[in-house]
Amino acid sequence: MRAWIEVDLGALVRNGARLVARAGVPLLPMVKADAYGLGAVPVARALEALDPWGFGVATADEGAELRHAGIRRPVVIFTPLLPADLAAARAAGLTPALGDARSIAAWAEAGGGPWHLAVDTGMHRAGAKWSDVGALRDAVTRCPPEGVFTHFHSAEDDAASLVEQTERFEWALAALPFRPAVRHAENSAAIVRLGASAWSVVRPGIFLFGAGGGDGSDGPEPVAALRARVIDLHAVAPGEGVSYGMRYRVAGARRVATVAAGYADGYRRAFSNVGRAIINGHRVAVTGTVTMDMTMLDVTDVPCAIGDVVTLLGPAPRTGGTGRAEGAEGIDLTTAAREAEIAVYEVLTGLHARLPRVYVGARDE
Numbered sequence: 001m002r003a004w005i006e007v008d009l010g011a012l013v014r015n016g017a018r019l020v021a022r023a024g025v026p027l028l029p030m031v032k033a034d035a036y037g038l039g040a041v042p043v044a045r046a047l048e049a050l051d052p053w054g055f056g057v058a059t060a061d062e063g064a065e066l067r068h069a070g071i072r073r074p075v076v077i078f079t080p081l082l083p084a085d086l087a088a089a090r091a092a093g094l095t096p097a098l099g100d101a102r103s104i105a106a107w108a109e110a111g112g113g114p115w116h117l118a119v120d121t122g123m124h125r126a127g128a129k130w131s132d133v134g135a136l137r138d139a140v141t142r143c144p145p146e147g148v149f150t151h152f153h154s155a156e157d158d159a160a161s162l163v164e165q166t167e168r169f170e171w172a173l174a175a176l177p178f179r180p181a182v183r184h185a186e187n188s189a190a191i192v193r194l195g196a197s198a199w200s201v202v203r204p205g206i207f208l209f210g211a212g213g214g215d216g217s218d219g220p221e222p223v224a225a226l227r228a229r230v231i232d233l234h235a236v237a238p239g240e241g242v243s244y245g246m247r248y249r250v251a252g253a254r255r256v257a258t259v260a261a262g263y264a265d266g267y268r269r270a271f272s273n274v275g276r277a278i279i280n281g282h283r284v285a286v287t288g289t290v291t292m293d294m295t296m297l298d299v300t301d302v303p304c305a306i307g308d309v310v311t312l313l314g315p316a317p318r319t320g321g322t323g324r325a326e327g328a329e330g331i332d333l334t335t336a337a338r339e340a341e342i343a344v345y346e347v348l349t350g351l352h353a354r355l356p357r358v359y360v361g362a363r364d365e
């Protein structure tokens with residue numbers, strides 16, 4: 001294989017277990033966007049070990065994929081469905097999130113079934129405005145929701161916003177003629193910040209997949225690694241440069257390795273000249289512009305050969321005892337994204353393009 005994504009299902013489940021312990025309620029893991037690029041079906045199957053309440057997706061197709069794979073738990077579609085897609089959702093036994101009287105009536109007309117009421121407490125993306133929920137009394141009496149939820153807009157960096165949004169959510173709940181059985185609000189950052197949940201289930205995404213939600217020992221275990229092989233090696237003389245635009249010029253003689261992954265694999269162009277990689281236990285730098293299919297590294301002082309495995313993102317491969325240089329344990333996703341000035345969510349969800357996924361650490365291994 002020239003390049004691949006390694007997904008550690010054991011680490012995934014351990015991250016999930018930590019969230020269950022912290023929140024004290026079952027998970028509703030968000031496996032939308034193919035589980036942030038890591039593979040919705042294998043990820044959902046592995047998380048079954050934690051007895052989650054159900055799973056969260058963004059589209060009816062994503063939900064149908066889980067159903068075809070034999071996932072039986074509730075699957076909530078969190079992105080508003082177009083009226084034309086309600087029948088498909090119902091046929092696949094999925095649970096839509098609805099936030100207005102017209103869609104609630106359309107859902108009942110399509111045959112109905114469990115649904116969750118989306119309450120907008122300030123993000124202004126989807127759902128019924130918290131202060132208008134009372135206007136839905138008739139609709140929810142005719143077709144009662146199984147669940148009700150809201151979504152935090154700034155859980156990572158604004159604790160006061162959590163308080164305000166929670167107050168608005170409680171206000172909305174009080175305006176309903178009854179309390180739906182399943183109430184939820186927290187994403188990963190809110191679970192990390194708030195601890196024990198006041199609600200029935202929590203909805204983590206990014207923490208499960210090894211990023212976000214605190215640094216150091218509080219942070220999640222890494223789950224995903226992007227690995228690619230060295231496919232070319234060459235000497236660069238002083239005054240020469242590397243890659244498109246010659247954005248990397250060398251002062252002294254350098255040795256450069258070309259690895260078989262580029263931005264078409266999801267190794268973002270933003271890593272040009274700022275990315276780091278691990279090769280044979282050494283930390284090295286990306287030189288020049290990341291190209292569509294290949295990326296160059298400065299390996300001047302590092303022994304390496306064609307075919308060697310490079311870690312562009314995530315933990316380095318286990319070495320079986322031979323020492324690694326300081327700082328060569330891996331390329332932390334969150335740090336790498338910050339250095340490249342992109343959201344770690346984009347790094348992960350961008351990764352699925354052309355790369356095979358290799359699953360390790362499953363329970364029955």
Ligand SMILES: *Cc1c(COP(=O)(O)O)cnc(C)c1O
Pocket residue numbers: 030032078151186187188189203204205206207
């Ligand atoms: C994506 C999403 C989540 C998960 O967010 P993370 O920050 O990845 O934990 C939770 N709830 C909703 C509605 C979402 O869309």
